[in-house]
Amino acid sequence: MSIWGFGKKKDAAPAPAKTAEPADMLGRLWSGLAKSSAKLTDDVTGVFLKKTLDQSTLDDLEERLIRADMGPQAAAKIVGLMREDRFNKEIDDAGIREALADAVATVMAPRERPLDLTDGPRPRVVLVVGVNGSGKTTTIGKLCYLLSKSGAKVVVGAADTFRAAAIEQLGVWAERSGATFVARGQGADAAGVAFEAVQKGKDIGADVVLVDTAGRLQNRAELMGELDKILRAIRKVDDDAPHETLLVLDATVGQNALSQTEAFRTTANVTGLVMTKLDGTAKGGVLVAIAERHALPIHFIGVGESADDLQPFNARNYARALAGVRDKP
Amino acid sequence: MFDALTDRLTGVFDRLTGRGALSEADVDAALREVRVALLEADVALPVVKDFIAKVRTDAVGEAVIRSVTPGQMIVKLVHDALVDTLGGDDPTAGLRIDGEPPNVIMMAGLQGSGKTTTSGKLGLRLKTFDKKRVLLASLDVRRPAAMEQLAILGKNIGVDVLPIVAGQQPADITRRALQAAKLGGHDVLILDTAGRTSIDEQMMAEAAEIAAIAKPGEVLLVADSLTGQDAVETAKRFHERLPLTGLVLTRADGDGRGGAALSMRAVTGLPIKFLGTSEKPDGIEVFDARRVAGRILGQGDIVSLVERAAQTVDRDDAEKLAKKLQKGQFGLDDLEKQLGQMLALGGLKGMMGMLPGVGKIKKQMEGANLDDAQVRRQIAVIRSMTKAEREKPDVLNASRRRRIAKGAGVDVAEVNRLLKMHRNMADMVKSMGKGKMPGALAAMAGQQGGGGMRMPSPDQMKAMQAQMTQGGGLPGLPGGLPGLPGGLPGLPTKKKD
Numbered sequence: 001m002s003i004w005g006f007g008k009k010k011d012a013a014p015a016p017a018k019t020a021e022p023a024d025m026l027g028r029l030w031s032g033l034a035k036s037s038a039k040l041t042d043d044v045t046g047v048f049l050k051k052t053l054d055q056s057t058l059d060d061l062e063e064r065l066i067r068a069d070m071g072p073q074a075a076a077k078i079v080g081l082m083r084e085d086r087f088n089k090e091i092d093d094a095g096i097r098e099a100l101a102d103a104v105a106t107v108m109a110p111r112e113r114p115l116d117l118t119d120g121p122r123p124r125v126v127l128v129v130g131v132n133g134s135g136k137t138t139t140i141g142k143l144c145y146l147l148s149k150s151g152a153k154v155v156v157g158a159a160d161t162f163r164a165a166a167i168e169q170l171g172v173w174a175e176r177s178g179a180t181f182v183a184r185g186q187g188a189d190a191a192g193v194a195f196e197a198v199q200k201g202k203d204i205g206a207d208v209v210l211v212d213t214a215g216r217l218q219n220r221a222e223l224m225g226e227l228d229k230i231l232r233a234i235r236k237v238d239d240d241a242p243h244e245t246l247l248v249l250d251a252t253v254g255q256n257a258l259s260q261t262e263a264f265r266t267t268a269n270v271t272g273l274v275m276t277k278l279d280g281t282a283k284g285g286v287l288v289a290i291a292e293r294h295a296l297p298i299h300f301i302g303v304g305e306s307a308d309d310l311q312p313f314n315a316r317n318y319a320r321a322l323a324g325v326r327d328k329p
Numbered sequence: 330m331f332d333a334l335t336d337r338l339t340g341v342f343d344r345l346t347g348r349g350a351l352s353e354a355d356v357d358a359a360l361r362e363v364r365v366a367l368l369e370a371d372v373a374l375p376v377v378k379d380f381i382a383k384v385r386t387d388a389v390g391e392a393v394i395r396s397v398t399p400g401q402m403i404v405k406l407v408h409d410a411l412v413d414t415l416g417g418d419d420p421t422a423g424l425r426i427d428g429e430p431p432n433v434i435m436m437a438g439l440q441g442s443g444k445t446t447t448s449g450k451l452g453l454r455l456k457t458f459d460k461k462r463v464l465l466a467s468l469d470v471r472r473p474a475a476m477e478q479l480a481i482l483g484k485n486i487g488v489d490v491l492p493i494v495a496g497q498q499p500a501d502i503t504r505r506a507l508q509a510a511k512l513g514g515h516d517v518l519i520l521d522t523a524g525r526t527s528i529d530e531q532m533m534a535e536a537a538e539i540a541a542i543a544k545p546g547e548v549l550l551v552a553d554s555l556t557g558q559d560a561v562e563t564a565k566r567f568h569e570r571l572p573l574t575g576l577v578l579t580r581a582d583g584d585g586r587g588g589a590a591l592s593m594r595a596v597t598g599l600p601i602k603f604l605g606t607s608e609k610p611d612g613i614e615v616f617d618a619r620r621v622a623g624r625i626l627g628q629g630d631i632v633s634l635v636e637r638a639a640q641t642v643d644r645d646d647a648e649k650l651a652k653k654l655q656k657g658q659f660g661l662d663d664l665e666k667q668l669g670q671m672l673a674l675g676g677l678k679g680m681m682g683m684l685p686g687v688g689k690i691k692k693q694m695e696g697a698n699l700d701d702a703q704v705r706r707q708i709a710v711i712r713s714m715t716k717a718e719r720e721k722p723d724v725l726n727a728s729r730r731r732r733i734a735k736g737a738g739v740d741v742a743e744v745n746r747l748l749k750m751h752r753n754m755a756d757m758v759k760s761m762g763k764g765k766m767p768g769a770l771a772a773m774a775g776q777q778g779g780g781g782m783r784m785p786s787p788d789q790m791k792a793m794q795a796q797m798t799q800g801g802g803l804p805g806l807p808g809g810l811p812g813l814p815g816g817l818p819g820l821p822t823k824k825k826d
Contacts (some may be wrong), residue, residue, distance in 0.1 A: 016742060020694075047455075063374060066368060066374060066558070067373070067374050067558045068558065069557040069558050069559065071369070072365065072368060073368060088357055112640075115739035131555070131580070131583065132441075132443070132608065133440075133441030133442060133443055133553065133580075134441060135440070135441055138472075139635075141473070143675060162608065163446075163478070163608075164445075164478045164479075164481035164482045164485070165474040165475070165477040165478030165479075165480075165481055166474075166478075167474075168472035168473070168477045168478075169472065169473045169475070169478070171474070172474060173473065174475035186481065204351065217580060217582060217583040218583075220582070220700060221701065222702065225702065230537075231440075250441060250553070250555075251559075252439060252553065252556050252557065252559050252563070253553065253555045253556065253587065254371035254555065254556060254558060254559075254560075254589075255369055255371050255555065256371070256555020256557075256583065257371075257557075277439070277440060277441070277526070279526055280439060280526035280527065280528065280557055280559070280563070281526065281527055281528055281562040281563060281566065282556075282557065282558075282559035282560075282562075282563075283559070286557065305440075305471065305472075313814040321465075
């Protein structure tokens with residue numbers, strides 16, 4: 001069954017291809033995340049030759065977690081959880097990884113929540129924000145494709161009017177998806193485009209309106225002010241919109257992701273997170289730090305360049321991949 | 330980018346510098362703080378360890394313990410180690426672009442690190458400063474519209490771009506670009522490549538192939554300043570596969586702590602050649618280890634400020650204003666020019682970041698809501714006045730003030746604030762003009778800050794803040810910001826364009 005629930009509307013019987021999806025999806029998550037956790041895994045095997053979970057083992061582990069971008073605070077918390085459970089108990093390498101995965105999953109589980117765009121009056125308006133180069137346009141493109149494929153009527157608004165060819169980039173995705181594309185030229189008023197997109201969605205009875213925005217560093221007051229203007233423009237059409245505001249974070253970014261989350265939460269009232277580029281060597285451990293500090297759902301992770309590489313976030317899988325636990329085949 | 334680390338270290342050293350004799354335990358305590366600060370700043374763990382070990386060896390030496398101001402000595406040691414780790418006086422910092430044309434510059438890096446934008450910036454820089462004929466070519470056949478992005482950038486900045494041929498593969502595009510650059514008489518060819526993760530074997534092989542074909546004199550790894558611990562891994566892997574010659578760090582205007590700069594330089598030994606400092610086409614600066622280390626330690630970056638001023642300042646206007654100031658005149662027009670100049674110099678925050686010791690009060694300035702938007706509103710207020718009003722502010726009665734407020738879209742209170750601020754400044758200028766300058770400066774110093782180039786104390790800062798919110802506007806501009814315009818004579822206006 002489609003994770004979006006839009007399939008039901010058009011076709012009562014679930015599409016046959018979808019039945020294979022869960023297993024396939026897990027496989028993809030593996031191929032992406034397993035790569036990214038390779039380093040951490042190596043570290044873990046390298047370090048934990050000891051048979052007990054003693055202080056020096058925990059210290060070592062804490063250091064490895066910091067190297068996975070978890071940051072000093074979250075790393076201490078995870079190690080603390082492990083200590084509570086199994087301090088000085090007999091444990092082997094696989095056991096340490098299991099314990100680590102459990103501890104990470106404990107922190108992350110409350111943040112696992114799929115993006116639900118089926119509930120409430122249509123169109124659901126989704127605004128996507130983030131710093132430059134975090135992967136907003138690509139994420140919107142993938143979302144647009146996946147939503148359209150599951151039967152939703154989608155409008156995409158190209159409100160990144162600053163970066164050269166951002167509009168064209170999104171246009172390619174809209175065309176691939178068969179979605180309605182709303183754009184003006186480069187340099188046009190972003191708020192105007194956002195307004196027009198939401199209005200269009202209303203007019204044609206769309207299910208979802210996706211609005212892209214230009215990348216902006218969170219410490220640039222004038223750019224954050226522009227974001228506020230976009231929000232006001234959207235609300236002129238629908239008081240409750242945007243219904244979802246997704247912050248796109250780059251896994252290669254370190255502790256600054258915390259500052260990004262704080263700033264965008266304050267300015268743009270972010271409702272959920274997407275972490276991209278988890279298919280590289282970066283571990284994206286800062287996601288644990290964010291989960292610990294912010295009660296924000298994590299909706300998706302990106303583990304590659306194709307549309308299917310945008311995957312619903314699963315706390316258990318994420319934790320196990322990060323810790324290098326391998327399920328028996 | 331470096332401010333947060335600065336804050337942190339400034340805190341540590343404030344405690345140290347106040348003291349006389351320093352024990353080995355004192356040094357260790359300080360270095361522990363430095364360690365945590367560096368880790369939180371995303372400096373890679375192995376680099377942190379080396380750095381701390383290095384500073385410690387020097388710091389526990391006799392010279393420090395016995396010196397009169399041991400705290401200062403440690404600050405200096407950390408500064409020197411930072412400069413050293415960041416590349417010191419790197420002789421290879423320039424670009425190798427003076428060989429047989431076309432000189433090829435290849436850009437590489439992860440997705441979204443800023444390769445295309447940086448390619449455009451470099452192209453513009455080489456064109457304007459080095460007077461080179463540049464050809465830009467995009468080899469990114471993966472990301473939708475990546476080639477169009479470079480084409481648009483090139484058109485906007487007036488730099489040639491290799492025409493797009495649909496369906497061509499990167500290796501073939503490389504050959505075509507080389508040919509086109511030769512035939513077109515271009516001095517420099519900049520190859521923008523697709524973003525790739527360092528473990529994507531196929532893509533890394535492609536990058537290596539491009540490098541083998543193009544034989545670039547420069548292969549620049551473009552990386553995000555906000556990069557976390559992965560900076561080391563990425564730099565290492567790219568360095569293994571490509572003949573890298575240097576690094577470019579983008580988004581240096583963010584509030585990241587710049588740990589990636591330290592890490593990548595330390596691990597690869599490659600010079601950091603440029604910093605990307607804004608999303609605009611001219612937002613690129615030559616990297617200077619000394620200046621950046623100074624910024625990290627909160628010692629300011631006057632050189633950058635003066636340099637930027639020299640670029641944006643119109644000499645004639647500057648001299649005109651200086652003459653007026655000497656006569657003791659300072660009109661609302663002059664104030665408007667100064668405010669405009671301030672924005673041109675990177676806005677309040679940009680300027681504050683470069684002034685010595687201002688790092689500490691920056692947060693408070695932010696708290697006081699003193700941002701560029703306010704400066705813009707003040708300019709709007711002045712522009713809403715008639716010429717006569719600007720020359721003789723005395724004629725501004727309540728009704729005129731209401732009209733001005735309406736015109737500028739602000740409250741009357743804001744108009745009043747601006748006028749009060751101008752009057753204060755005009756009075757100050759007048760007394761300076763009468764040759765009472767030292768007295769006036771002293772009065773100013775007493776009123777606003779520890780005098781001259783010194784930092785205001787927290788109490789004084791509070792007073793300043795109160796003054797600001799109550800109606801002082803920008804405190805004592807141009808005197809309130811240390812060294813402006815005292816240091817930069819006349820803080821003149823922007824070049825007319």
